[in-house]
Amino acid sequence: MNLSFKVPLVPDKPNFVVIASAPSPYRISQHRRFVEGIPEFNLVSIFLESQNWQSWSLEFPPEIRPVVIQEKGNGLKRPSVLEQWNRANKTIEVLKEISPSFVILTGYNSLDKLRTLRWLSGRKIPTYVFSDSNIHGDLASGLKAIVKKTLVRWVVQNSSGQMPCGIYGKEYWMKYGGDPSRMFFVPHGPDYRDLDAISEEHIREVSHRYGLIDGRNRLIYCARMVDAKRPDLLIDAFARIANERPDWDLVMVGDGILKAEMESRVPEALRDRVLWLGFIDDPLEVFSLYRASDVFVLPSSFEPWAAVVPEAAGAGCAIVSSDVVGASGDLVRDGLNGFRFRSGDLEDLAAKLLDVTAAGETQRYRDGTISVIKEWKVSGDPVGNVRRAMVQSDLLEDASIPREARW
Numbered sequence: 001m002n003l004s005f006k007v008p009l010v011p012d013k014p015n016f017v018v019i020a021s022a023p024s025p026y027r028i029s030q031h032r033r034f035v036e037g038i039p040e041f042n043l044v045s046i047f048l049e050s051q052n053w054q055s056w057s058l059e060f061p062p063e064i065r066p067v068v069i070q071e072k073g074n075g076l077k078r079p080s081v082l083e084q085w086n087r088a089n090k091t092i093e094v095l096k097e098i099s100p101s102f103v104i105l106t107g108y109n110s111l112d113k114l115r116t117l118r119w120l121s122g123r124k125i126p127t128y129v130f131s132d133s134n135i136h137g138d139l140a141s142g143l144k145a146i147v148k149k150t151l152v153r154w155v156v157q158n159s160s161g162q163m164p165c166g167i168y169g170k171e172y173w174m175k176y177g178g179d180p181s182r183m184f185f186v187p188h189g190p191d192y193r194d195l196d197a198i199s200e201e202h203i204r205e206v207s208h209r210y211g212l213i214d215g216r217n218r219l220i221y222c223a224r225m226v227d228a229k230r231p232d233l234l235i236d237a238f239a240r241i242a243n244e245r246p247d248w249d250l251v252m253v254g255d256g257i258l259k260a261e262m263e264s265r266v267p268e269a270l271r272d273r274v275l276w277l278g279f280i281d282d283p284l285e286v287f288s289l290y291r292a293s294d295v296f297v298l299p300s301s302f303e304p305w306a307a308v309v310p311e312a313a314g315a316g317c318a319i320v321s322s323d324v325v326g327a328s329g330d331l332v333r334d335g336l337n338g339f340r341f342r343s344g345d346l347e348d349l350a351a352k353l354l355d356v357t358a359a360g361e362t363q364r365y366r367d368g369t370i371s372v373i374k375e376w377k378v379s380g381d382p383v384g385n386v387r388r389a390m391v392q393s394d395l396l397e398d399a400s401i402p403r404e405a406r407w
Contacts (some may be wrong), residue, residue, distance in 0.1 A: 002201070006062035009042045013241060014101035014395065016041035019091065019116065021107060022052040023060065025283045026307045029191045030382055031064040037383030037405035038397060044098055048087055048112065057281050067094055081111060088115040095119070102395055103387070104163060104186070106130040108155045120285055121158040126393035129155055130163040130186055132305035134361070136324040137173040152176040160393060165305040166330035166380065184385035187327070189310035192407045194379060195287050206288040210277050217248045217362065219353070220293035220317070222286060222308050223300070225256030230299040230322070232258075233346055235265050235274075237299075242270050245357050251293060253286065255279040255371040283311075290315035294362050297353070300325055301343055310380070311375045318365035320352050337368030377407045 006169055009015065016038065045064045050071045051060075060066035069090045070083070079087065090111065095103075103120055107113055108129055120127040127193050140148045153176050156162070161182030162173045212218065219238065219275050223229040231252065238250045253263070255278050280286050290296065296312035298321045309327035311329050312318060319338035321328040328340050339352040356365050378384070383401055390396040 003067065003094065005044075005065045007065060009044075009065070009098075013040065013042045015098045016102045016276065017044045017046060017095065017098060017100040018104045019046045019106060019113070020048070022049045023047055023050050023056075023058050023066075024050075024054065024188075025056060025058065026188045026190065027284075028058060028061065028064070029194070030186075030188070032061055033191060033383050033405065034386065035063050037401050038387060039405075041102070041390075041403060044094075044100070046091060055244040060392060069094075078110070079112075084111040084210070085115070087114040088119075092119050093117050098339055100125060102390055102393060103127040104130050105159075105222075108152075113310060117158055125335075126160045126389075126395065128161045128163045128184070128389055129159045132165045132169065132188065133172045133272055134168040134302075134304045134324070134326040136168060136326075137302050138172055138175065149176065159279065161389060163385070164325055165388070166292060167327040168326050184389045185330075185380045186382040187310065187330075188305055188307035188350070189282070189378050189380070190287070190307075190314055191327055192314045192373075194284065195291075195311075197313045198284065198288055198291060202284075203288045203291050203336055206285050207292040210289065210367070210390070211275055212251070212289075212292055214247070217357065218251050218293040219248060219295045219297050219357075220253065220289060220312070221297050221299075222253040222290075222312070223298065224254050225258040225262055227258070228301055228303075229254075229256075230301050230344070231262050232265060233299040233344070233349060234297055235262060237350040237353055238274070239267050239270060241354050241357070242273065244354065248273075248357055250274045251277065251289065253277045253289060287311065287315055290317055293317060294366065295320060295353075295356055296326075298322065298325055299341075299349060303327075310373075310376065313369050313375060313376070316366055316369055318356050318362060320349070320356055322349075326398075330380060331372055333368065333372055337365050337372045383406070 031045050046067045048069045050068045069087050082379045105117055116256040116267055154339055156177050162178050162198050163184050163186040164170050165187040221234055227230050290312045296317040296319050303325040305326035309331050313331050318334045321340055321342040322343040324343045332338050332340050387399045391399045
């Protein structure tokens with residue numbers, strides 16, 4: 001594969017490669033930050049597929065040096081064994097041409113990634129495995145648990161370290177023998193500078209365009225309308241508290257097979273207090289809606305990480321999340337900036353919503369989010385943590401981030 005980048009590789013710099021499944025807004029944003037924050041390396045971004053399962057309209061910034069292995073989207077369908085084998089061949093061909101000094105491999109749940117990891121390990125190229133694995137989702141039993149233990153331990157043994165999104169991911173890797181001193185948080189999330197740059201005028205314009213009414217308080221949900229996200233639980237909880245909180249509305253952002261069913265689930269008397277905005281492609285519009293809302297709610301029955309949580313926290317929302325959502329372990333402090341409720345427990349969710357929406361309390365929780373996100377910008381900074389991994393691999397002497405590339 002003859003590579004030709006719009007932004008050429010600088011000859012006297014080593015090459016740093018990230019191998020990702022497919023592009024997404026938060027991944028593109030993260031790669032751009034790598035370019036800014038790790039100027040000692042040339043970044044090359046290998047995408048196994050050109051299109052994510054979500055219908056985002058994305059363009060590859062030339063500075064991240066994108067290489068697409070397969071020109072199609074996965075549509076939630078796993079590629080065949082032959083496709084995966086061929087993708088590994090092409091990926092390894094690219095790696096041979098680039099001669100990377102450092103690699104991040106995102107995930108290990110397919111033949112192409114495992115084969116690529118084996119190739120990298122055999123050549124002793126420092127390789128850290130990113131994943132959004134979450135200890136709360138590690139529910140395999142019997143033969144599946146035995147096979148999984150063997151596989152994940154092999155991944156640990158053949159990688160230089162792991163890059164979980166947060167604390168629940170760290171606990172997951174430790175269960176399979178991972179060394180915590182070789183783990184660095186590299187979470188999905190926004191570039192918080194984008195959030196900070198949104199003007200009040202833009203927030204008002206977006207709010208009015210989507211029908212948000214001035215002077216109302218708002219709960220906001222942003223996720224697909226599918227069973228695992230439990231939009232039904234939130235609707236039922238809102239119905240329980242609505243009479244006690246007449247000045248609150250519910251904003252539902254997202255699309256999916258359950259959307260029509262969820263709309264009909266809302267009691268007739270509350271239908272003018274629930275807004276259905278559908279899928280929103282522009283991240284800045286979603287961020288503006290967070291900024292125009294007060295409390296972000298994610299009731300999922302399981303969520304490996306959930307990039308929407310750091311997005312909403314970065315916008316200053318109080319957070320109410322189920323206790324199995326990956327990001328809740330790092331970004332929700334019970335009683336400080338919101339609550340974690342028992343997954344699937346309607347009574348507990350309704351109680352937590354009553355607490356966080358009580359008169360005079362909501363702003364206190366939102367203020368708590370400011371302190372939580374300030375800490376997270378340090379401990380969960382992907383650029384700083386990749387630099388630390390590079391120092392650990394004797395590729396950099398200094399882990400500090402260049403001033404112009406900080407949040």
